[in-house]
Amino acid sequence: MCLAVAGKIEKIEGDIGVVDLGGVRQPVSLIMVPEAKEGDYVLIHTGYAVEIISEEAYQETVKLLKELRWE
Amino acid sequence: MGMINNSVLKSFHEIMERVTKSELTINIMEVCGTHTMALFEHGIRSLLPQNINLVSGPGCPVCVTGEEIMVEAFELLEKHKVTLFTFGDMLKVPGEGRTLSILKAQGFSVKVAYSPRNAIEFAEKNPNLDVVFFGAGFETTAPALGATILEAYEKKLNNFSMLLVVKTVPPALKYLVEHNSLIDGFILPGHVSAVIGAKAFRFITENYRIPAAVTGFSAEELLLGISLVVKSILKKEPQYYNAYPHVVREKGNEKARRIIEEVFEKGDANWRGIGNIPLSGLFIRERYSQYDARKKYGLREKPPIVPRGCKCGEIMLGRMLPPECPLFAKGCTPEKPVGACMVSSEGSCAAYYKYGRR
Numbered sequence: 001m002c003l004a005v006a007g008k009i010e011k012i013e014g015d016i017g018v019v020d021l022g023g024v025r026q027p028v029s030l031i032m033v034p035e036a037k038e039g040d041y042v043l044i045h046t047g048y049a050v051e052i053i054s055e056e057a058y059q060e061t062v063k064l065l066k067e068l069r070w071e
Numbered sequence: 072m073g074m075i076n077n078s079v080l081k082s083f084h085e086i087m088e089r090v091t092k093s094e095l096t097i098n099i100m101e102v103c104g105t106h107t108m109a110l111f112e113h114g115i116r117s118l119l120p121q122n123i124n125l126v127s128g129p130g131c132p133v134c135v136t137g138e139e140i141m142v143e144a145f146e147l148l149e150k151h152k153v154t155l156f157t158f159g160d161m162l163k164v165p166g167e168g169r170t171l172s173i174l175k176a177q178g179f180s181v182k183v184a185y186s187p188r189n190a191i192e193f194a195e196k197n198p199n200l201d202v203v204f205f206g207a208g209f210e211t212t213a214p215a216l217g218a219t220i221l222e223a224y225e226k227k228l229n230n231f232s233m234l235l236v237v238k239t240v241p242p243a244l245k246y247l248v249e250h251n252s253l254i255d256g257f258i259l260p261g262h263v264s265a266v267i268g269a270k271a272f273r274f275i276t277e278n279y280r281i282p283a284a285v286t287g288f289s290a291e292e293l294l295l296g297i298s299l300v301v302k303s304i305l306k307k308e309p310q311y312y313n314a315y316p317h318v319v320r321e322k323g324n325e326k327a328r329r330i331i332e333e334v335f336e337k338g339d340a341n342w343r344g345i346g347n348i349p350l351s352g353l354f355i356r357e358r359y360s361q362y363d364a365r366k367k368y369g370l371r372e373k374p375p376i377v378p379r380g381c382k383c384g385e386i387m388l389g390r391m392l393p394p395e396c397p398l399f400a401k402g403c404t405p406e407k408p409v410g411a412c413m414v415s416s417e418g419s420c421a422a423y424y425k426y427g428r429r
Contacts, residue, residue, distance in 0.1 A: 002103055002208075002209060002211040002263060003105050004211065004262045004265075029188065031218055031326070031330075032214055032218070032330070033326070034326065043262070043265060045215065046158075047187070048186070048214065048215040048218060050211065050214065050327055051318055054317050054318075057316045057317040057320075058316075060316040061295070061315075061316055064295060064299065064312065065079060065082065065295070068082035068298050070089070
């Protein structure tokens with residue numbers, strides 16, 4: 001039930017974004033991510049974008065890999 | 072995600088080799104049903120050493136929804152002739168021997184929705200029909216359900232309401248660590264955390280000294296979360312990680328949390344097979360009660376129904392594995408389920424039935 005998919009916002013009209021989900025386009029409510037821009041990737045759950053996927057924060061994932069080294 | 076691929080695999084294997092050589096038995100709970108399915112689908116369970124057990128937790132909203140709620144939905148259809156929208160997972164959940172699927176076949180108006188927005192749009196287009204959206208969910212879904220109520224309120228719709236079963240995960244995990252001391256580490260739900268923030272689960276490590284990682288759903292993300300938790304267990308230094316930082320912020324999504332706060336209030340909730348967990352439920356506030364189907368149609372609260380022999384509760388607390396239930400694959404199958412854990416596409420019994428034991 002907490003399944004969510006990532007998609008790229010192609011167009012924004014009011015609170016609704018048209019999101020490309022790997023070729024399939026779907027209208028998605030953006031009311032929970034008012035700062036989202038066209039071109040952003042968002043995480044979508046039951047027709048609502050619940051979070052913007054952050055490219056910068058992805059670098060933190062890379063940092064976690066260093067934590068995995070056995071010292 | 073590709074660039075972490077090789078690196079995470081290498082570390083994963085190094086850590087797992089240490090586990091194999093150790094005398095330890097390590098129990099790790101993946102709380103979220105979507106994780107349960109992803110772990111099977113990616114074949115990750117088969118990569119783990121024999122002395123690591125992955126146990127599934129209570130993180131499947133359909134599984135923890137009591138049969139009595141299904142009976143409420145049936146009443147809306149039979150007595151009040153509503154058009155009922157719901158998520159697909161709900162169709163086969165039994166309630167006193169019947170399901171929404173059976174009622175649909177009998178001609179009652181049951182429609183599957185991908186989003187509660189579908190139900191609102193239908194209600195607007197069909198002002199002469201009474202429309203109810205029936206949904207179960209955790210914090211990931213709560214803002215969407217709340218936003219639907221706010222939209223109905225703004226549009227002053229009077230032919231729309233919601234029958235909701237919304238639960239929150241942190242109180243359930245607190246209950247769980249206090250009732251199952253065998254869990255050595257937690258893989259925490261990434262999408263629940265996207266809404267409520269990584270901070271919401273820190274108490275697990277800070278108060279109970281159990282390692283935990285907020286984890287994503289791809290193979291690499293799962294390997295990363297598991298590796299971090301197992302390493303922390305081996306080192307005997309309980310650590311808390313946000314291993315899904317590109318999606319999950321420390322404080323979560325404030326806008327989404329504000330919608331929850333606006334529409335819902337906390338209350339005690341019954342978790343199917345487990346029982347009452349204090350302040351683990353979200354209920355529609357008085358201000359929006361005209362959109363609460365229970366109040367609109369005067370549904371009376373029913374006592375919890377638990378089918379005889381069903382061990383869902385023990386399984387969701389991680390004290391029993393699905394194949395240990397006497398009904399598993401005998402009296403209870405996906406075609407003829409006794410409990411919701413066998414029905415939901417992410418129920419632990421359904422996952423074990425589909426993929427086998429490991």
